[in-house]
Amino acid sequence: MTVMSAVPSDAALMREVKAGSRVALGALYARFAPPAYRAAMSVCHDHDCAQDAVQDAFVAIWRSRASYRFERGPVVHWAMSIVRHRAIYLARHRSLGRGLNEGTTRLEEQAAEDDVPGEFASREDAEQLKLQLARLPQTQQQVIQLAFFNDLTHREIARRLALPPGTVKGRVRLGLRKLRAGFDVE
Numbered sequence: 001m002t003v004m005s006a007v008p009s010d011a012a013l014m015r016e017v018k019a020g021s022r023v024a025l026g027a028l029y030a031r032f033a034p035p036a037y038r039a040a041m042s043v044c045h046d047h048d049c050a051q052d053a054v055q056d057a058f059v060a061i062w063r064s065r066a067s068y069r070f071e072r073g074p075v076v077h078w079a080m081s082i083v084r085h086r087a088i089y090l091a092r093h094r095s096l097g098r099g100l101n102e103g104t105t106r107l108e109e110q111a112a113e114d115d116v117p118g119e120f121a122s123r124e125d126a127e128q129l130k131l132q133l134a135r136l137p138q139t140q141q142q143v144i145q146l147a148f149f150n151d152l153t154h155r156e157i158a159r160r161l162a163l164p165p166g167t168v169k170g171r172v173r174l175g176l177r178k179l180r181a182g183f184d185v186e
């Protein structure tokens with residue numbers, strides 16, 4: 001004689017979840033995770049985002065389990081709605097975060113405070129730049145130093161040196177071209 005185990009329905013599992021059964025939540029997760037992940041991927045278009053959306057959704061399902069009403073529809077629709085909303089939220093949040101961080105340096109790309117090889121290379125680059133700048137005509141050195149080391153605009157340099165802005169721009173452009181050529185040779 002074989003004993004057949006009955007697979008509990010979604011509604012039966014949800015009743016147990018509402019009663020506080022984490023085992024029942026695990027069973028719902030096992031049942032809903034694959035379609036939930038597909039739904040989240042269709043919104044996020046990113047594996048990490050989709051995985052986070054599914055995980056966050058099931059945490060939200062656990063926390064809001066008392067708010068589920070059987071008369072409003074199947075458990076799967078309620079759960080997938082939560083997954084979809086989490087995926088939308090995370091996708092928007094991450095796209096905004098990328099926009100804000102485009103102009104900033106990522107933390108792992110920044111030199112550590114005790115980055116001796118990085119400091120050495122920076123010093124060597126600075127020395128190389130000083131040598132290359134010294135080879136430029138005085139007029140080009142002056143405008144490049146004011147532009148890059150004093151952080152002045154072309155107009156501010158033009159006023160300070162009593163030169164037309166076009167002349168300042170031309171000197172900066174020519175000086176930078178010579179600097180670039182000097183670095184390419186070495």
